[in-house]
Each structure stands twice: as structure tokens, then as C-alpha cells.
Amino acid sequence: MDHETHDTEHHEEHHGEHSHLRLFIGVAIALAVLTGLSFSTEFLFENNIISKGMSWFLMMVVSCAKALLVIVYFMHLKWETNWKWVLTIPASVMSLFLVLMLIPDVGNRTNHYTRERLDHAALPTKPESDDHATTHDESHGTESDDLEDDANH
Numbered sequence: 001m002d003h004e005t006h007d008t009e010h011h012e013e014h015h016g017e018h019s020h021l022r023l024f025i026g027v028a029i030a031l032a033v034l035t036g037l038s039f040s041t042e043f044l045f046e047n048n049i050i051s052k053g054m055s056w057f058l059m060m061v062v063s064c065a066k067a068l069l070v071i072v073y074f075m076h077l078k079w080e081t082n083w084k085w086v087l088t089i090p091a092s093v094m095s096l097f098l099v100l101m102l103i104p105d106v107g108n109r110t111n112h113y114t115r116e117r118l119d120h121a122a123l124p125t126k127p128e129s130d131d132h133a134t135t136h137d138e139s140h141g142t143e144s145d146d147l148e149d150d151a152n153h
Helices: 001-048 052-076 082-109 115-120 130-140 143-152
Strands: none
Touching: 001 052
């Protein structure tokens, strides 16, 4: 009897390894598909099918789904005890709280700049048109002209 019990346990253990292997391969395939979705959202945005905001939103959803799959399966949190919730939920709430508390600081960061700090702050970038680039080169001359002017002064 002892021999039969041992064979049954060995068979169940061996079967469990195969089911985990299938599970991990399925998760890896899901991650590959989600990565393809990320690239397709960029393609849709570049071809003006969806807006930039929608593209960012879709990419964030896909990124969160990929992170969840990695955390749950590849970091083995699915099989952890309930202590994972005691540690994860407070950390997640504090992270969300931190982000929400920093939004006003980031949005209003230039409101209290001194004049000197404002003069040295980075300006928002605007895409240059072809006309501006041509006009810009003509109005400022070439780099060699600038070097000659610096040498003469």
C-alpha cells in the first residue's frame, strides 16, 4: 500500500509541474500579445486613428495588465498567503496618495519662481515648421560667422 501511495503522490506532483508549465507559457503568450497591443496603439495614433490621450490611456491599461500578470504569476504572488494583502494594499494606497498630493506641485511649479529662476527655466517645446527653420538659419547666420564674431570681440 505504501508503494501505491508513493506512486500516486509522485504522479500528482508531476502533473502539477506540467499544469504550472502550461500556465507560465500561457502567461508568456498573453504578455507577448499585450506587447503587440502596445505597439498597435502607437500605430493607431501615428496614423491619426485615435487621439494621443486615448493612445496613452490604452498603453497604460496594457502596461498595468502586463505588470499584474508578471506580479501574480512570475513573482508567485498567486500562491502566497494572505500576508501579501497586508503588505500590498497599504503600500498601494500610500503610493496613490503620494501621486495625488504631488499633482498640484508639478502643475503649479512655476507660479512661485523668482525672475532669475524663470529666466533660466526650460521653455515648453514647440514643433518647428520648415519655414521657421529656414528663416532661423538666415537670420542668425552660420556657426562659422558666429565664431568669427566672437573672435573679433
